[in-house]
Amino acid sequence: MTPVLDIRSLARAWDGKPALRDLSLTLQAGGMLGLIGPDGAGKTTAMRMACGLLRPDGGEVRVLGLDVQRDGAAIRPLIGYMPQRFSLYPDLSVDENLRFFSELHGLSRDQRQQRRERLLAFSRLEPFTRRRAGALSGGMKQKLALACTLIHEPRLLILDEPTTGVDPVSRQEFWDLLGDLARGGMALWVSTPYMDEAERCGHIQLLHQGQVIAEGRPAELSASFPRRILRLEGADPQAVRQLVQAFAGVVLHRFGHSLHLVCDPDQEEGLRLALRQANLEAKPQPPTLEDAFFHAVAHGSLAA
Amino acid sequence: MLAVAAKEFLHILRDPRTLAVALVMPLAMVLLYGYAIDMELRALPIAVLDEEGGVRSRQLVEDVQSSGFIQVVERLSSREQIEPGFRHNRFLAALVIPAGHARRLGQGREAPVQVVVDGADGSTAATVGAYLEQAIALHNGRRLPGAGLKPPLRVEPRTWFNPQRVSAHFIVPGLTAVVMIMVCALLTSISIVRERETGTLEQVLTAPVQARELILGKLQPYLLIGALDTAVIFFVGRVVFQVPMNGSWLALAGYSLLYIWVALAMGLLISALVRTQQVAMMIALVVTLLPALLLSGFIFSHASMPLPLQVVGHLIPATWYLRIVRGVMLAGVNAWPREALVLAGMGVAITGLALKRFQKRLDD
CATH class of the missing domain: 3.40.50.300 (P-loop containing nucleotide triphosphate hydrolases)
Structure with missing residues (x-):
């Protein structure tokens, strides 16, 4: 046709x-x-x-x-x-x-x-x-x-x-x-x-x-977001920011009471561990189209 | 094309400012200019220093005033008062009648009076001087028959077509040429730019409508408004200023439509060339008003212009229309084939150019 x-x-x-x-x-x-x-x-x-x-x-x-x-x-x-x-x-x-x-x-x-x-x-x-x-x-x-x-x-x-x-x-x-x-x-x-x-x-x-x-x-695009997002509820942003400094390239976003930590897949394990030691439980957050969009604009593509 | 014309007409009706520009402005201009560019001077203020104070001198002052062109606004008691009066613009000239005026006249001798004129405004000075001289000569003729030598030859100027030399008769037809080109060009100059500026052109251009239809459609309502304007101006000229009409109204209407078309096309061309309404209006004013006012022969005759300006003057539509209007109204000649042909040529050329420019600009 x-x-x-x-x-x-x-x-x-x-x-x-x-x-x-x-x-x-x-x-x-x-x-x-x-x-x-x-x-x-x-x-x-x-x-x-x-x-x-x-x-x-x-x-x-x-x-x-x-x-x-x-x-x-x-x-x-x-x-x-x-x-x-x-x-x-x-x-x-x-x-x-x-x-x-x-x-x-x-x-x-x-x-x-x-x-x-x-x-x-x-x-x-x-x-x-x-x-x-x-x-x-x-x-x-x-x-x-x-x-x-x-x-x-x-x-x-x-x-x-x-x-x-x-x-x-x-x-x-x-x-x-x-x-x-x-x-x-x-x-x-x-x-x-x-x-x-x-x-x-x-x-x-x-x-x-x-x-x-x-x-x-749209679903494909958000799924192909190459990084991982961890969500923290009710954590102290200052404390988390301190903790995250040890991990290169991890980005912190605030959404009201929750914090989003964006990291590379190979950093996820270590980051979770460090958070748990500080008594913080991080949950995985599925990426949205917006996450994919910002990543693509910042890096020129959706490749990792 | 009719759709565009109808829509454009609605725009005009909905926009009180456009309507005001279209109808009130020409009327206001004609009234203002008609009265202001009155090339005659009336009631020129002068002062009188009457050192004699007798019957003879009073008669002289009376006669001088009786023409209506001169008005005695001040009586002076010494020559020293003349200069301050000039300085403060209280009067333009002073008439000095020396003591012994009547005695000298009685003895049959020459009895000179003095006219002192403020030369700061050259043309007014010349006028007031001439008026005073004339008034005194009249006085001589009336009151002192046989006094002095009669001039063997007298020049009596006669002006044809406008025997009273009423300047409104001359000004108003010319004013039509100036006002119409300005208003018409102004009206259309913003019409395309406005659509470009507000973004409406973008959607119109995706419709299967041709540039030709768009342009010609836009011309129609303005042609009507221009015609209405012209009618109003001529009506005012006829009723308020009593401009004579020696030719045919029908012929005049035909020529006027031709002229309006040229003016509207000029506006459209400007509209197709520029980007913003303000620039369009500025250009429309500059290319129409000043040349029409100064180079068309409206105020300054072509004969007195240097050659390059004469050439420019002949490129202005107003020049040709001016000849027609004055010719039809004052001289009563209805056939102006050459002038009409020039105007029609200009109309075709400018409309064509506007079309061409507009089509090109669809792209960028």
């Missing part, structure tokens, strides 16, 4: 500095691919090139087999792109924004009516159709932007940090909507800086300084 999105060795430099090197990915219908990385990692650059808004320095982007550079006009109806910045007209109402984008995509009056109803119901924006977009809450703004992006029923949805700056409850809601879309057969490519969101993607790529430094299913 032809992948909905197929990117090969995509690269782009800004003023001679590489912003994205050698990005490759494939995305099938119904799939949800996460692009994770800190600010400036190259996420937006990659997505803009995939939409044909930027010309790549190298590599190619294919949407349902069509080349974005060559067949731009044919591809536009297939893609829905939601930029990182709120990109609707704040002085126009919810309804007027929807109407403008449906007209921009050349929908007939019947189609427009039909989809408007459906999208308003889907995004739960019905009570606010006459409100100006600028007066909506952050979460509602993003839902309206999503609705406008979906108005032409694209096969591929590209979302650039859609929930940055949105409250946790609205983020949850938004991702539930995305899940519905994926189940409906749409292909989604989403960038996010949030790990909890990344966990909801079927496959994720960690992007750092323009390069993919790790990728896989």
Whole structure:
């Protein structure tokens, strides 16, 4: 089956500095691919090139087999792109924004009516159709932007940090909507800086300084974290810090009342022993995606 | 394209500032300039030092004032008071009637009066001096028939098309050219940049809409506003300043639309070239207002300009429109094929350039 999105060795430099090197990915219908990385990692650059808004320095982007550079006009109806910045007209109402984008995509009056109803119901924006977009809450703004992006029923949805700056409850809601879309057969490519969101993607790529430094299913990635984490409850941080000093490279993190000690596998035995002598019982803590992410960013990969 | 036009129209209606710029500013400018750039001077303040104090001298002062151009604001008692008066700008000139004025007139002798003018403001000084001389000459003719020699030849200047030389008749049509290009360019100059700045352009560009449709769609509502503005300005010119209309309104409307289009296209070009709204507005002001004001022939005639400035002057749309407006309104000539052709050429060229620039910029 032809992948909905197929990117090969995509690269782009800004003023001679590489912003994205050698990005490759494939995305099938119904799939949800996460692009994770800190600010400036190259996420937006990659997505803009995939939409044909930027010309790549190298590599190619294919949407349902069509080349974005060559067949731009044919591809536009297939893609829905939601930029990182709120990109609707704040002085126009919810309804007027929807109407403008449906007209921009050349929908007939019947189609427009039909989809408007459906999208308003889907995004739960019905009570606010006459409100100006600028007066909506952050979460509602993003839902309206999503609705406008979906108005032409694209096969591929590209979302650039859609929930940055949105409250946790609205983020949850938004991702539930995305899940519905994926189940409906749409292909989604989403960038996010949030790990909890990344966990909801079927496959994720960690992007750092323009390069993919790790990728896989979220569970695989956290499992491949090469170090061990020990958890201590209610211990005195000062005392533990003293004790740990004897072990090179062990890192101490505080999470409320608990302490996380991150060590190499071969240090684990000795560390546990030293803690036990101080009457401290350490429990193993399964690594999270966040642990894997920080390690990968600090070391350039998930290798030990 | 219609979708873009409709949306742009909503933007304008929703944004009271844009609407104010579009409708109130031109009106305010025309009223302000129409009154302020009045090239005539009225009620010039002068002082009188009447050392004679008789009937004759009072008649002279009365006659001088009766023209309305000169107003006696102070009576002096000595020459020493003239200088402080000039220094504090209380009056611009002093008329000195020496003692023995009536006696000399009675003897049929020459009876000189002195006019002292404050030269600090050169052009006003010349005007007030000339007015006073004229007033005194009038006085001579009326009160002293047969006195002195009649000049064998008299020059009587006649001005055609604007016989009363009312400066508003000359200023208001020209002002239309200046105000319209400024307002129209200003309006469109921010329209694309605003979308770039707020990020809305990014989403619009992923839609299957062509740059041409976007640009032309954006032009339409502003064309309407520009037309409305022009109508308002001409209405004010006609009603408030009583500018005569000797030609056809229809012809004038046609030429005006052509001119508005050129101005709007200039704004769009600027919009496609720069990154921020502020820069766009600055550039729009600089490239429209000053040249239109100074180089179009509005205030300074092309004939008095050095050649390079004349050349620049002919590159300005306002120059051509100015000729048309003055021609239609004052001279009553409706056909201006050359000027219209130049304007149309400019419109096509600038719109084309804006389109080209805009398409390129999709990429970066």
